[in-house]
Amino acid sequence: MLKESPMTQTMVLIGTRKGLWTATSDDDRQSWTVRGPDLGLNEVAACAIDTRGATPRLFAGASSSHWGPAMSYSDDLGATWTEPDPAPISFPQETEAALARVWQIMPGPADQPDLVWAGTEPSALWRSEDRGVSFRLNQGLWDHPHRKEWEPGGGGQALHTILPHPADSRQMHIAMSTGGVYRTTDDGASWNPANKGIQGSFLPADEFPEYGQCVHKVARHPERPDQLFAQNHGGVYRSDDEGETWVSIADGLPADFGFNMVVHPHAPGTVYVIPLVADVERIPPDARCRVYRSRDAGQIWEELSRGLPEDRFYATVMRDAMCADDAPIPGIYFGTRSGSVFASADEGESWSAIAAHLPDVLCVRAGMVG
Amino acid sequence: MAVLVRIPGALRQFTDNARTIEVDVPADSDVAQVLAALGAENPALGRRICDEQGAVRQHVNVFVGTVNVRDGDGLATKVPEGAELYVLPAVSGG
Numbered sequence: 164m165l166k167e168s169p170m171t172q173t174m175v176l177i178g179t180r181k182g183l184w185t186a187t188s189d190d191d192r193q194s195w196t197v198r199g200p201d202l203g204l205n206e207v208a209a210c211a212i213d214t215r216g217a218t219p220r221l222f223a224g225a226s227s228s229h230w231g232p233a234m235s236y237s238d239d240l241g242a243t244w245t246e247p248d249p250a251p252i253s254f255p256q257e258t259e260a261a262l263a264r265v266w267q268i269m270p271g272p273a274d275q276p277d278l279v280w281a282g283t284e285p286s287a288l289w290r291s292e293d294r295g296v297s298f299r300l301n302q303g304l305w306d307h308p309h310r311k312e313w314e315p316g317g318g319g320q321a322l323h324t325i326l327p328h329p330a331d332s333r334q335m336h337i338a339m340s341t342g343g344v345y346r347t348t349d350d351g352a353s354w355n356p357a358n359k360g361i362q363g364s365f366l367p368a369d370e371f372p373e374y375g376q377c378v379h380k381v382a383r384h385p386e387r388p389d390q391l392f393a394q395n396h397g398g399v400y401r402s403d404d405e406g407e408t409w410v411s412i413a414d415g416l417p418a419d420f421g422f423n424m425v426v427h428p429h430a431p432g433t434v435y436v437i438p439l440v441a442d443v444e445r446i447p448p449d450a451r452c453r454v455y456r457s458r459d460a461g462q463i464w465e466e467l468s469r470g471l472p473e474d475r476f477y478a479t480v481m482r483d484a485m486c487a488d489d490a491p492i493p494g495i496y497f498g499t500r501s502g503s504v505f506a507s508a509d510e511g512e513s514w515s516a517i518a519a520h521l522p523d524v525l526c527v528r529a530g531m532v533g
Numbered sequence: 534m535a536v537l538v539r540i541p542g543a544l545r546q547f548t549d550n551a552r553t554i555e556v557d558v559p560a561d562s563d564v565a566q567v568l569a570a571l572g573a574e575n576p577a578l579g580r581r582i583c584d585e586q587g588a589v590r591q592h593v594n595v596f597v598g599t600v601n602v603r604d605g606d607g608l609a610t611k612v613p614e615g616a617e618l619y620v621l622p623a624v625s626g627g
Contacts, residue, residue, distance in 0.1 A: 250585070
């Protein structure tokens, strides 16, 4: 008797300046069905696919330029969305702050299926213990004495990266623009900067400050929690000691500016970036659409281009608009500010466009949902 | 007293498509009290007009009759008996 193959469906959430689209594939990412927009043409800067529960839960942080931010979830793969009441993320009155935008939604570890983290503008970390229905402000970071010196980058003062430690729930790294990388080892009660070796070239007095860097994205592989990779506002770095010190791994890249840093889900030391010429010239080097991959933690970089546009290419990729799925042979995805989404089903070896002519893409997340 | 609040089309998804909502507030209330009563009755609608600190969102205009409250006393603008409150999106965006 033939054994039935397990059902597999891959989903890509595509958050754009004007709404959320979903792309789904039932044939191992060979063909895609794109649907949208959802969430009322609001700006979707953060989204997540949480596959830990019996039913996948999708999250989206959407903002209207008129009506403000909101956070929603869907338990039916985007057919309907629920905005909890009261609002999941709401600054306490004594902070005198108001939520401007959700920048990051990060499901917690598999053994804590109700734990979800969020990062916001203004820079704050939020913890949910009811799978994203309500969040509590991390007071230790909010009260940090450095706060008054964190300055907004071009996109706003954002806490955009959350990296819970895969094995120790008391440890976590977060990253902000600006502010840099911070680390807690006491479950968020206190936070210390972790930027030694990361340049702040836009700072006049000290190019290697303790904090204040404009780190664009940080990533790490769960099997190598001591090893982190960072794409900085000028500079690409690796740390082998949990962020205590960083070394440049930009040699071999055509430029050290960019926004993305994605780790291969099954291969520690394999990372992907998309370089841009410089902070004052935010287009791909030589106007060519290229992804760069290192299989050895940043020592050697290889250009990945098969299937990507050969015409002159001027679009940029935002910090959360690149991701990997969790398939056995993982897919890599990125969306551009020119409204295209490109996918690779073979770890970046070859690419194809799965969506085009969307509003500018702000975030993509992919996962196996069926 | 009862104050009639006129709801713009973009927010009627939160009012079952009702164009107006009537809220009851004490006599001599100001705009802050009317919006607080509106938000208590309909939180999803309320937080689209004001942020969690009670400030009217930057690109939202609130009028008492024909007066934009930003040209009056802001949230402390008094709402006279019989006046209507208009919530309108500002002409902005892209």
